[in-house]
Amino acid sequence: MMSPQVLPALSGVGVALAVMLGAGLAPPDSWGPAGASALGAGLLAAFAMRCHLKAEVTRRQLEAAELAARIDGLHAAGAIGRVGDEEQTPERACPLRQIEHASHHLALLRQVAEGVYGVEALFDRRCRLNWISPSIERLTGYSPSDCLSAEEAISFLVHESDRRYCMRVADQVLSGGGQHDFEMRLVRRDGSFGWVACHWRPVIGEDGEIEGLRMSAEDIQGRKEAEYKLLETVAELRRAQALREHYLSRSNDERQRLAALLNVIRLGILFIDHDHRVLYFNRAMLEIWGFPPDENLIGMRDVVLQSKVGALLEEPESFFAHVQAIVGARVAVSDRHEQRFRDGRIVTDISAVVEGGQGRRGIGRVWIYEDVTEQRRIAAQLVSLAERDPLTNLYNRRRFHEELERLLAEAERHGVQVGLVAIDLDGFKPINDRFGHQAGDEVLIGLAEGVGRIVRRNEMFFRLGGDEFGVLVPDTNERELSELAGRLVDGVDALKFEFCGETVGVTASIGIALYPAHGRDGEALMAAADEAMYRSKSGGRNQWSVAHPKNNLAAPLNTGSR
Numbered sequence: 001m002m003s004p005q006v007l008p009a010l011s012g013v014g015v016a017l018a019v020m021l022g023a024g025l026a027p028p029d030s031w032g033p034a035g036a037s038a039l040g041a042g043l044l045a046a047f048a049m050r051c052h053l054k055a056e057v058t059r060r061q062l063e064a065a066e067l068a069a070r071i072d073g074l075h076a077a078g079a080i081g082r083v084g085d086e087e088q089t090p091e092r093a094c095p096l097r098q099i100e101h102a103s104h105h106l107a108l109l110r111q112v113a114e115g116v117y118g119v120e121a122l123f124d125r126r127c128r129l130n131w132i133s134p135s136i137e138r139l140t141g142y143s144p145s146d147c148l149s150a151e152e153a154i155s156f157l158v159h160e161s162d163r164r165y166c167m168r169v170a171d172q173v174l175s176g177g178g179q180h181d182f183e184m185r186l187v188r189r190d191g192s193f194g195w196v197a198c199h200w201r202p203v204i205g206e207d208g209e210i211e212g213l214r215m216s217a218e219d220i221q222g223r224k225e226a227e228y229k230l231l232e233t234v235a236e237l238r239r240a241q242a243l244r245e246h247y248l249s250r251s252n253d254e255r256q257r258l259a260a261l262l263n264v265i266r267l268g269i270l271f272i273d274h275d276h277r278v279l280y281f282n283r284a285m286l287e288i289w290g291f292p293p294d295e296n297l298i299g300m301r302d303v304v305l306q307s308k309v310g311a312l313l314e315e316p317e318s319f320f321a322h323v324q325a326i327v328g329a330r331v332a333v334s335d336r337h338e339q340r341f342r343d344g345r346i347v348t349d350i351s352a353v354v355e356g357g358q359g360r361r362g363i364g365r366v367w368i369y370e371d372v373t374e375q376r377r378i379a380a381q382l383v384s385l386a387e388r389d390p391l392t393n394l395y396n397r398r399r400f401h402e403e404l405e406r407l408l409a410e411a412e413r414h415g416v417q418v419g420l421v422a423i424d425l426d427g428f429k430p431i432n433d434r435f436g437h438q439a440g441d442e443v444l445i446g447l448a449e450g451v452g453r454i455v456r457r458n459e460m461f462f463r464l465g466g467d468e469f470g471v472l473v474p475d476t477n478e479r480e481l482s483e484l485a486g487r488l489v490d491g492v493d494a495l496k497f498e499f500c501g502e503t504v505g506v507t508a509s510i511g512i513a514l515y516p517a518h519g520r521d522g523e524a525l526m527a528a529a530d531e532a533m534y535r536s537k538s539g540g541r542n543q544w545s546v547a548h549p550k551n552n553l554a555a556p557l558n559t560g561s562r
């Protein structure tokens, strides 16, 4: 801080300078040739005042202030007379002493003027540089003489980008436009430039007229660089912000697209976070679990969610246990699990741990639900088409072979016998011929139902094609088979159908064969049963026959009829 004595001290400097000029002494070297005389004492007094008002407080300024204080001390002691002082001092009475004092004070003022830290410059009314402080060299590398000898100091010192504005401001100030502060660049000797904050003000003469210009400039290069850096940082932050917003917007778009996609798929998706709370669900999930479409499950605990859906399930406890087992054991990817709903739906679930970011920490678990009711129905339909006869809904020849092989394998393992009953209708073709194919179909359907009532639960009944049927009997013997064959012959014979007012019926020729006595594999057993069935046909139809033992095909005919 400048000491309180400094102001009066510097004003003393101004007065002293005026005295010096009034005495016709030469100005300091750096002043222009016309400088001091042109501007006069008032101008220099104004300059001295501005030195302490604008320049930074530096060591030199403090020294100058001290010197000025001493000068004021001299005033106080009556050693120096002020211009216009009424009283005459002893020195005034002696011109030689006066000149000595003025010369001494001029030297002091010179020190002050040359020691200012900022740049001070004086221009005349035509904007010609009259004086500039030596500090210009520190800022630009140009000496005051370089500047003074330049044809146009402003063009010489001011960066071309700021030149026009600077000149305009100078013109304004000179034409009574008051003071102006602005920042501009000074050109350095090495071609670079440095920023200064400058203050332009008019220098008013004693007659109140503008006599010239005074420019005080302060080096703000450091501040400007800091500002640039700040601006760059701000720009970088803005870029980063813009980038972040761009990514955020892209991520939002992405999320919207994903949400739209997830909402149209028929898989129910539920994401439970690390705290066992619902983080995401899609529309299908609400549908599958019977929630209204506008239900908001976000934040709901998984156990609460379970309690809400338990009533829908046929076996809620088993479902909860299944979920608990997966969650408790932190199963990475669970197997597909199926649960039946009370309304007949079948829903599968599968779940997986969702890994987090770089640490790959599990951030939750996703559950995917699928209503497979329709799939299961179609699959069952396909299976049925593949293994059942569409007319009678009996198992077909394909399934017959599968079951035959299975029973033979089991029989071999358990050392039991398997019975095969081959049935062929007698006189079926004439029904077709007389009453049409539809009538024949009705007979086939009626026969399937009639025989279906005769065979036992463990006996499997097949339509092998046309009017051929078969029955497989696990773990049986010849006696049981013969009894079954008898019941079948009687049962078929008892079936009656009405076509065109006429009652018609069919009979059956049956052959029975036993594993392993009549054949050790399916093919052999079927051949044996067929052979027995043909014997029944050739024996007069409407009867059953037992196949010959495999090692003795010439055995006596063993037939049965009702």
Ligand SMILES: Nc1nc2c(ncn2[C@@H]2O[C@H](COP(=O)(O)OP(=O)(O)OP(=O)(O)O)[C@@H](O)[C@H]2O)c(=O)[nH]1
Residues within 6 Å of the ligand: 391, 424, 425, 426, 427, 428, 429, 430, 432, 436, 437, 438, 439, 440, 441, 444, 465, 466, 467
């Ligand atoms: N309506 C109807 N007829 C069928 C079907 N499949 C086969 N057929 C007929 O069933 C008849 C079987 O012929 P056969 O076994 O010679 O007839 P059958 O009169 O019983 O002769 P035998 O066995 O010698 O007594 C043929 O006319 C086939 O066209 C069917 O799904 N529906």
